[in-house]
Amino acid sequence: MLTYAARRLLGAIPTLLVILTITFFLIRLAPGGPFDGERTLPAEIERNLAAAYHLDEPLPLQYVRYLGQVLQGDFGPSFKYKDFSVTQLIWSGFPVSLQLGGTAMLLAVVIGTALGAFAALRQNSGLDYGVMGAAMVGIAVPNFVIAPLLTLVLGVHLGWLPTGGWGSWQQMLLPVLALALPQIAYIARMTRASMIELLRSNFIRTARAKGLPERVTIFRHALKGALLPVVSYLGPATAAVITGSVVIEQIFGIPGIGRYFVQGALNRDYTLVMGVVIFYGVLIIVFNLLVDLAYGLLDPRVRYD
Amino acid sequence: MVMNDPSLAGPGAVRPMTVRGRSLWGDAGRRLLRNKAAVAAVIILLLVVLACFVGPLLVPYELDEIFWDAIMTPPDWAGGHLFGTDANGRDLLVRTLNGGQISLMVGLVATAVSLTIGVLYGATAGYLGGRADSVMMRLVDVLYSLPFMFFVILLMVFFGRNIVLIFVAIGAVEWLDMARIVRGQTLSIKRKEFIEAARAGGVRPVSIIRRHIIPNTLGPVVVYMTLTVPKVILLESFLSFLGLGVQEPMTSWGVLISEGAANMESSWWMLVFPAGFLAVTLFSLNFIGDGIRDALDPKDR
Numbered sequence: 341m342l343t344y345a346a347r348r349l350l351g352a353i354p355t356l357l358v359i360l361t362i363t364f365f366l367i368r369l370a371p372g373g374p375f376d377g378e379r380t381l382p383a384e385i386e387r388n389l390a391a392a393y394h395l396d397e398p399l400p401l402q403y404v405r406y407l408g409q410v411l412q413g414d415f416g417p418s419f420k421y422k423d424f425s426v427t428q429l430i431w432s433g434f435p436v437s438l439q440l441g442g443t444a445m446l447l448a449v450v451i452g453t454a455l456g457a458f459a460a461l462r463q464n465s466g467l468d469y470g471v472m473g474a475a476m477v478g479i480a481v482p483n484f485v486i487a488p489l490l491t492l493v494l495g496v497h498l499g500w501l502p503t504g505g506w507g508s509w510q511q512m513l514l515p516v517l518a519l520a521l522p523q524i525a526y527i528a529r530m531t532r533a534s535m536i537e538l539l540r541s542n543f544i545r546t547a548r549a550k551g552l553p554e555r556v557t558i559f560r561h562a563l564k565g566a567l568l569p570v571v572s573y574l575g576p577a578t579a580a581v582i583t584g585s586v587v588i589e590q591i592f593g594i595p596g597i598g599r600y601f602v603q604g605a606l607n608r609d610y611t612l613v614m615g616v617v618i619f620y621g622v623l624i625i626v627f628n629l630l631v632d633l634a635y636g637l638l639d640p641r642v643r644y645d
Numbered sequence: 646m647v648m649n650d651p652s653l654a655g656p657g658a659v660r661p662m663t664v665r666g667r668s669l670w671g672d673a674g675r676r677l678l679r680n681k682a683a684v685a686a687v688i689i690l691l692l693v694v695l696a697c698f699v700g701p702l703l704v705p706y707e708l709d710e711i712f713w714d715a716i717m718t719p720p721d722w723a724g725g726h727l728f729g730t731d732a733n734g735r736d737l738l739v740r741t742l743n744g745g746q747i748s749l750m751v752g753l754v755a756t757a758v759s760l761t762i763g764v765l766y767g768a769t770a771g772y773l774g775g776r777a778d779s780v781m782m783r784l785v786d787v788l789y790s791l792p793f794m795f796f797v798i799l800l801m802v803f804f805g806r807n808i809v810l811i812f813v814a815i816g817a818v819e820w821l822d823m824a825r826i827v828r829g830q831t832l833s834i835k836r837k838e839f840i841e842a843a844r845a846g847g848v849r850p851v852s853i854i855r856r857h858i859i860p861n862t863l864g865p866v867v868v869y870m871t872l873t874v875p876k877v878i879l880l881e882s883f884l885s886f887l888g889l890g891v892q893e894p895m896t897s898w899g900v901l902i903s904e905g906a907a908n909m910e911s912s913w914w915m916l917v918f919p920a921g922f923l924a925v926t927l928f929s930l931n932f933i934g935d936g937i938r939d940a941l942d943p944k945d946r
Contacts, residue, residue, distance in 0.1 A: 355787045366799055480927035482879050484886045485920045488906035496910050583794040587886060591906065601795065602887060605802040617795050 345633060352625045359621040360410065363614050364403055393419065406614075415615035420607045426615035429600055434619075436506060437596035440588070441581045443516045448523035448577065453570060455524070456531025457563055463536055471528060478525025484587045487518035491591075506594045515592045519584050523577050527570055535566040564638075571635050575628040582620055676940040683936025686929035693926050697745035706736040740896050741919050747897040748923070751811060752878040758816025759877075760870055763823025768854050768862065770824070771831025782828065785821050794818075797880075801889035808891055815880050819873055826869055830862040864941050871934035875927045882923060898923040 390396040394405060409416055415426035459471040491514060494501050502511050538544060539562055547557045586598035593599075597616055604612035677683055770781040797814045804810060834840065835858065843853050878898075884890040885899025886906075898919045905916030 358787055362796065363799070366796070367803065369803075476928065476931060477924075480875070480931055481920075481924045482882065482927075484883065484906070485902055485924065488902075488909055488916055489920070492909050492913065492916070586794070586798075587883065590887065602798070605798055608803075613799065617799075620795065 341633065341636065344636075345629065348629050348632070352622075352629075355625060356618065356621055360407065360614070360618055361403075363617045364406060365399075367608075367610050367613060368399060368402075393417070410618065415618070416611040418604075418609055418612045420604070420609040420612070426611045429612060430597060430615055430619055433595060433597040433600050436594060437585055437589070437598060440512070440515060440519065440594060440596060441578075441585050443512065444519040444523065444581055444585075445574075445577065447516060447520040448527055448581075449570065449574075451520075452524045452527025453531045453563075453567065456528040457535050457558075457566065459528065460532045460535035460539065460566075461558070468532075472532065475525040475528045478521050479529075481522075483518050483522055483584050484591065486521055487515070487588060487591045490514055490518055506592070511592075515588050515594060518591075519581060519588050522584070523581065526577070527573065530569050530573060531566055534569050535562060538562045538565045568635070568639055571631060571638060575624075575631045578627045579624055582624070673937070673940040677936055680936045680939065682932050683940075686932035686936065689925060690929040690933065693745065693922065693929070694749060697742045697749060700742040701739050701746075704736065704739045704742070706739045711735055737901075737915065737918060741898075741901060741922055744896040744898045744901050744919065745922055745926075747808075747891055747895060748878050748881060748899070749926070751808075751815070751881040751897070752874045754812045755815040755819065755877045755881070756870060756873045758812055759819035759823055759873060760866070762816065763820035764827050764859060764862070764866060766820065767824035767827030767829075768831050768858050771828040772835055772850065772854050772858060774832075774835075778828075782825075785824055789821055794883075797884065798887070798889060801884055808895070811881060811884065811890065815877050818880070819877060823866065823869060823873075826865050827859075827862050830865060831858050834858055834861050868934065868938045868941060871930065871937050875930040875934070878923070878927060878930075 387396070394402055397405070406416070413427070415430070418424050418426050418429055421429060455471050455475070459468040462468050495514065501514055502508075506512070544557060544562055547561050548554075552561075582598075585596060586601060588594070589596045589598040590602060597619070600612060601616045603609070604616065766781065766785075770778045773781075797818060800810060800814050840853060840857055843857055848856075881890060881897060882899025882902065885897050886903040888903065890899050891897050901919035902916060902923065905912075905914075905919055909916045
């Protein structure tokens, strides 16, 4: 398993290189630069600025220089947030984004599997239809619609929760819920489908026939197997939550990485944008690896070769 | 089974009947029609499409017509603005319907783009096999683990908000799944006898892929396609919501939802109507996709 993990990490290197290269050249091919402001700067100052950030060098040289920097864990200075390095900005935003995304994921897995299992055990009952109908709504209604609607009802009309900001748990509740709802819906549907299939399988019939309590049959035997697809969905779910948090952070004014990304892209803050993309690339790759390893632990049929 | 062999039709034998064979698609169609949820979804979707493309002709206002005396007025059935007006005093009904045209078009065109790239790529990789296959699929794996949404956002920011670019960008993101599905199908199809026969008959690989392989992968492709359309519409509204989608005076559901979300505390209708249209459309598309999958799924027979 260690060799497998090592090989996967090695395989991630070309991927990261592709990410870095595409972003680097995409940004520099684009019209407009980081220092195009409302007023045009004197040519002298513009030259000095370009020289200070090595923007006057030929592109290949800039590329190699940047690559060398990144290898040392340095994403360079931000072009727009003066006096901050990109690394500092990322580390200031990451705990917030992690708290938001992590809570949403946790919520999604716990509530999603519970609802899905519940619906599967009462297949074709009113409860089943209710849960699956709600899940369909959760999938069809995007989180950038759910978020304002929740704010409108719970925040503005009922006045129960604050509509923006970050820090207290009341402020966390709405964004986390908005981010988690589509994932809850997906996971519930998935759990239900695999649970129904498992409940019809031979080993569950055996477990029931030998007189195991229903609770043990379901929790120890059926649910464990039904969780496998959910585990393998965690990879795509992370990517979805990260993408979703870009919007959610924008809507609720949460100071996370997603907001830096959108602001950075609009401001042509080259280094900040590249830093965020690479950071998220690494995050997604590492998380996918962890998911695959966990899958191997849960399912003895999986062999690493 | 139809018995056409005349030698079997001796005296006393059952007279050969002309039985029309039941094709895969005919069977699937019948099963789909029995699925009430899917049929209802198809009808609702048709209504939405009809409303979006015919509706604007019936509303006596223009997309960018400004009513200075009716800025952010609530829905008024007597006054003529059925969905109310927006912050610039434009009729929300006509804007919602026009926005729907854009959203639905993006959904269709971007899906077509992803379908074309994905099917051709997957079928080629699967048919060629060997080293070509592993290189091609390795590329898909690499692209798969990129945070693509970020690239789409970058494209939109840097190269201007161009509707053609939206089609291309979204299509370029969504083809990966399609390529994987088609490749998997191709791998099993290419071992069948009819492919061998075609090859023995000297048909060129390009023609084999086009005439024999691609038509046989259509089942899963159609299922996946119907599920791609809502994903693409969602993606476009996501971009528009961030302010990176279509530009004024054109509009799409994502743009309208974004404007509505900004003004929802004073004027709920600006959020509720576009969001409602988007949700209903995605809802019915998902139901149709599920219905088609169930109809084509051999497990269910």
